Amino acid sequence: MILPNKYLLLKDSLIGISPIILDIIEKKEMGVEEVWDIFKKKYNSKVPTYNKFLYTLDFMYITGMINFDSKGRIFNENIKS
Numbered sequence: 001m002i003l004p005n006k007y008l009l010l011k012d013s014l015i016g017i018s019p020i021i022l023d024i025i026e027k028k029e030m031g032v033e034e035v036w037d038i039f040k041k042k043y044n045s046k047v048p049t050y051n052k053f054l055y056t057l058d059f060m061y062i063t064g065m066i067n068f069d070s071k072g073r074i075f076n077e078n079i080k081s
Contacts, residue, residue, distance in 0.1 A: 001052075002059060014059045017048065021056060022065065022076060029073040032057070 002014045010016040024030070024038045032054075040047050048056075057074070060066045067077045 001055070012048065014052075014056045017052070017056045018060050018065060021060065025066065025074055025076050027076065027079050029069060029075045031073055035074060 001008065004010040004013040004016065020042060021035060021039060024035055024042065036050065036053055039053060057066065061068070064077055066074050068074060
C-alpha cells in the first residue's frame with residue numbers, strides 16, 4: 001500500500017498520492033477537509049477512498065513531509081518559515 005508493486009500502481013500508492021497532496025498544500029496552511037475537496041477535483045483517475053487519503057496524510061506526517069499547527073491545519077514542513 002505504501003510502495004507500488006505489480007498489483008498496485010504508483011498513482012494508487014501512498015508514495016504516489018503524497019506529491020499530489022504536497023502540490024495542493026504548497027505554501028498555504030489548509031484544513032483536512034479543504035485538502036480533501038481539492039484532492040477529489042484534482043485526482044485524474046478514480047479517486048481513492050477517504051481512508052486512503054487519511055493514511056497518506058499519516059504517512060506524510062510520519063516521514064516529515066507535513067505537519068499540523070495548533071488549529072489542526074496542515075502545512076508543508078519543508079516550506080514553512
